Amino acid sequence: MIVKVQQEDFNPMAEMAAFPVDAIAGAGGSVTFIGTVRDYSETADILAMEIEHYPGMTERELERISAEAARHYDILDSLIIHRYGHLAPQDNIVMVAVWSRHRAAAFDACRFLIDVLKTSATFWKKEITPEGVRWVTDCPGCRTGSRDGHAHAPHVSHSHTHS
Amino acid sequence: MIYVKFFASVRERIGVGEMSLPVPDGGVTVAEVLVLAEGVAGVALQGAHLLAAVNLQHVPFSDVVRDGDEVAFFPPVTGG
Numbered sequence: 274m275i276v277k278v279q280q281e282d283f284n285p286m287a288e289m290a291a292f293p294v295d296a297i298a299g300a301g302g303s304v305t306f307i308g309t310v311r312d313y314s315e316t317a318d319i320l321a322m323e324i325e326h327y328p329g330m331t332e333r334e335l336e337r338i339s340a341e342a343a344r345h346y347d348i349l350d351s352l353i354i355h356r357y358g359h360l361a362p363q364d365n366i367v368m369v370a371v372w373s374r375h376r377a378a379a380f381d382a383c384r385f386l387i388d389v390l391k392t393s394a395t396f397w398k399k400e401i402t403p404e405g406v407r408w409v410t411d412c413p414g415c416r417t418g419s420r421d422g423h424a425h426a427p428h429v430s431h432s433h434t435h436s
Numbered sequence: 437m438i439y440v441k442f443f444a445s446v447r448e449r450i451g452v453g454e455m456s457l458p459v460p461d462g463g464v465t466v467a468e469v470l471v472l473a474e475g476v477a478g479v480a481l482q483g484a485h486l487l488a489a490v491n492l493q494h495v496p497f498s499d500v501v502r503d504g505d506e507v508a509f510f511p512p513v514t515g516g
Contacts, residue, residue: 325443
């Protein structure tokens with residue numbers, strides 16, 4: 274597994290081409306999710322975004338969920354890159370790539386990684402809007418697009434469910 | 437000593453990014469570390485949605501903290 278937390282931009286195709294070939298020998302395909310900065314939120318236009326993180330814990334948490342994906346899904350390897358610092362609309366924020374022998378496991382593991390990342394990786398977004406600056410506080414689980422109900426991880430002190 | 441870090445909106449409300457606290461006799465829980473930190477900062481975060489980590493791992497507030505541990509408090513994460 275490879276995990277990178279960085280300020281600089283990334284090129285998804287170049288990152289995938291540079292992935293160690295030995296680790297993904299036998300792959301029948303890969304699934305990649307790329308997250309970018311939206312230019313709007315519920316309340317205002319977004320001029321820019323500041324992302325803060327917890328150095329040390331963030332990398333460790335991303336490695337933990339990568340290992341969990343490798344245990345639960347029949348995949349060959351995975352790559353997660355997440356940026357921090359000052360970002361503009363349309364900039365890349367995050368990339369998750371998963372290689373597998375058969376496509377189903379790669380789709381499932383990619384979805385798992387981005388969903389779990391949103392509830393456990395120690396990043397915080399601050400939106401810069403024409404009306405001012407505000408920390409994003411909405412429930413990460415609500416933004417996964419899942420039609421299923423979801424609950425927060427047990428460690429979350431405001432644990433609640435949605436349907 | 438216990439090394440305490442704060443992130444995002446919690447850091448802004450506490451007013452500092454980190455502080456060191458002496459370990460009280462008889463040990464201390466994560467929840468009690470927060471009360472001690474609030475006392476030092478002169479800020480009450482009660483009612484805020486907070487998460488905690490000890491030594492870079494998510495933990496419940498009932499976990500016990502030991503001398504030399506790094507404790508962190510932060511709001512629910514919003515990455516991705």
